[in-house]
Amino acid sequence: MENLIYKLSALSEKTSLQTRYNSMLAGNASYDPSQYFYISSASISTSSASFTSIPSTYKHLQIRFSGYNGAASYGRLSFNSDLTTTNYKTHYLMGNSSTATAGGYSGYAGVVLAGSSGFSNPASYVIDILDYTSTNKTKVVRILGGTDQNGSGAIEFVSGVWLNSSNAITSINLEANSGSWTIASFALYGIKG
Amino acid sequence: MPTYAMISSYTVSGSSVANIDFNGISQNYTDIVAVCSLRGTQTATTTTLLSIINANRGNIYDGIVLKGDGSSGTSARWNFTDGTYYYAPAGTMTAASAASNTFSNHIINYFGYSLTNVNKQFVARSNNPNTITEAVVNRYFYDIAITRLTFYPAAGNFDVGSKITLYGIKAG
Numbered sequence: 001m002e003n004l005i006y007k008l009s010a011l012s013e014k015t016s017l018q019t020r021y022n023s024m025l026a027g028n029a030s031y032d033p034s035q036y037f038y039i040s041s042a043s044i045s046t047s048s049a050s051f052t053s054i055p056s057t058y059k060h061l062q063i064r065f066s067g068y069n070g071a072a073s074y075g076r077l078s079f080n081s082d083l084t085t086t087n088y089k090t091h092y093l094m095g096n097s098s099t100a101t102a103g104g105y106s107g108y109a110g111v112v113l114a115g116s117s118g119f120s121n122p123a124s125y126v127i128d129i130l131d132y133t134s135t136n137k138t139k140v141v142r143i144l145g146g147t148d149q150n151g152s153g154a155i156e157f158v159s160g161v162w163l164n165s166s167n168a169i170t171s172i173n174l175e176a177n178s179g180s181w182t183i184a185s186f187a188l189y190g191i192k193g
Numbered sequence: 194m195p196t197y198a199m200i201s202s203y204t205v206s207g208s209s210v211a212n213i214d215f216n217g218i219s220q221n222y223t224d225i226v227a228v229c230s231l232r233g234t235q236t237a238t239t240t241t242l243l244s245i246i247n248a249n250r251g252n253i254y255d256g257i258v259l260k261g262d263g264s265s266g267t268s269a270r271w272n273f274t275d276g277t278y279y280y281a282p283a284g285t286m287t288a289a290s291a292a293s294n295t296f297s298n299h300i301i302n303y304f305g306y307s308l309t310n311v312n313k314q315f316v317a318r319s320n321n322p323n324t325i326t327e328a329v330v331n332r333y334f335y336d337i338a339i340t341r342l343t344f345y346p347a348a349g350n351f352d353v354g355s356k357i358t359l360y361g362i363k364a365g
Contacts, residue, residue, distance in 0.1 A: 036197035041223075041364035064224055064362065066304040066314075095259030095268025095328070102266075121332060124304040124316050144302075146316050146330030150255045151270065155316070155330040157259075183311050187223060187364035189196070 036062075041187035048175030049186040056133045056168055059193025063127040067184025068147070069176040076110035077127065078173045079139065079162050083109040087163045094156040110173075111141050111160030122183060123147035123154075132169040138162060139169055194363075200225070202358040209234045209350035213357050214343045220307040222361030227342065229299040229357045233288040235349030238323050240288045242299060243273055243280035243345040246313060246333045250278035256331035258282070263324030271329065273347065281331040284319030286346060296354065297321040306339040313339055 005021040021027055037058065042049045044067075054061070069075065078088070090105040090112040105112040113125060125145030131137055139162040146155035162169075174186060200222075203213050218225070233240045245254075258271040273280045287297040301317040313333040320326055333339075344357060 034195040034197045036195065036362070038194045038196050038364055064302075064304065064364075066311075093259065093266065095257055095266075097257045097268060097270040100259055100266035100268040121312055122304070122314065124302065124314050124330070126302055126316065144316060144318055144328060146257065146328065148255050148257055148314060148330045148332035150332065150334070153257050153330065153332075155257045155259045155268070155328045157328060185223075185305060185364070187362075189362070189364075 035192040037190045039188040043185045052171040058190030060191040061129040062189045066122045066124040067181045068122045075113035078110035090160045092158045196363045200359040204356040212345045216341045223364040224362045225303040226360045227301040230296045231286040231355045232296045232352040233346040233349045235288045237288045238291045241347035242284045242286040252279045253334045254281040259328045295322045
């Protein structure tokens with residue numbers, strides 16, 4: 001079967017052009033939808049934001065977060081309500097406007113966002129959680145974030161891991177270790193693969 | 194709901210240009226991401242990628258860079274003025290003395306760009322083929338929404354083939 005799709009284009013008030021196509025696109029470019037999907041978001045002024053019942057229909061997750069915690073406390077990212085400190089490791093490379101330092105955190109109940117601490121202007125983060133539905137890999141988190149405080153602040157690369165290889169991530173908690181977030185917004189996105 | 198939609202894109206063709214300007218930016222998104230592939234005409238291996246918000250070249254930007262140059266890591270406060278105007282450095286871009294056909298890549302994230310109750314801030318990642326990799330944060334000391342973004346090389350022009358695409362990401 002061919003030439004079964006017709007498109008009529010007006011040439012004047014009394015005449016039109018009939019064009020026949022083999023494809024339902026009828027001469028139009030194909031639509032290539034984004035593979036990046038909004039899942040959920042929260043704007044809060046409390047100590048934590050949670051995303052629960054995260055669908056398993058994506059390949060990767062991304063959190064875009066902006067906010068600050070005036071209590072001089074770091075942010076902490078944990079999964080599936082697991083607050084076991086031995087289950088998380090964090091390594092970072094950070095610049096504070098004068099020196100570059102690298103280090104790590106262990107013994108914290110989550111992946112640590114050190115650059116979000118104690119400032120009066122928001123820290124902004126892009127947090128990628130790779131292969132979050134895997135049931136045979138530990139979950140690795142890749143983070144780029146920073147905050148400028150007009151002469152101080154921080155910019156950092158962070159690598160974190162949740163040492164759980166048998167469970168897909170179904171919930172995420174992003175909390176201030178003490179105090180509350182201010183002017184904070186969190187948005188969770190899914191990336192198809 | 195799918196998001197990460199292209200808002201606008203500009204590719205330098207024909208001849209080099211002094212700047213790339215996106216005006217009248219839609220306010221329908223939560224964040225903006227500028228994805229850049231850049232090369233400058235300045236006779237040097239690198240030059241600095243500069244940006245301004247809402248055509249404002251006043252002394253209202255402050256930034257920090259974390260840089261690796263192939264042998265060591267450093268961090269510094271990173272601001273730029275040409276003696277008259279002020280700009281926000283966003284990364285180190287490739288320039289004319291670099292190997293031919295090499296362009297630097299930059300991804301610049303503007304968070305909450307339409308909000309009116311918080312200073313605007315971008316976080317950027319730059320990859321320059323001349324051994325430099327960088328992360329940059331820069332703050333714009335105004336709460337007003339971003340409606341215009343303009344990018345410049347610190348010296349020379351953007352060479353032919355340079356490209357900047359703006360994407361919008363919407364939460365909701």
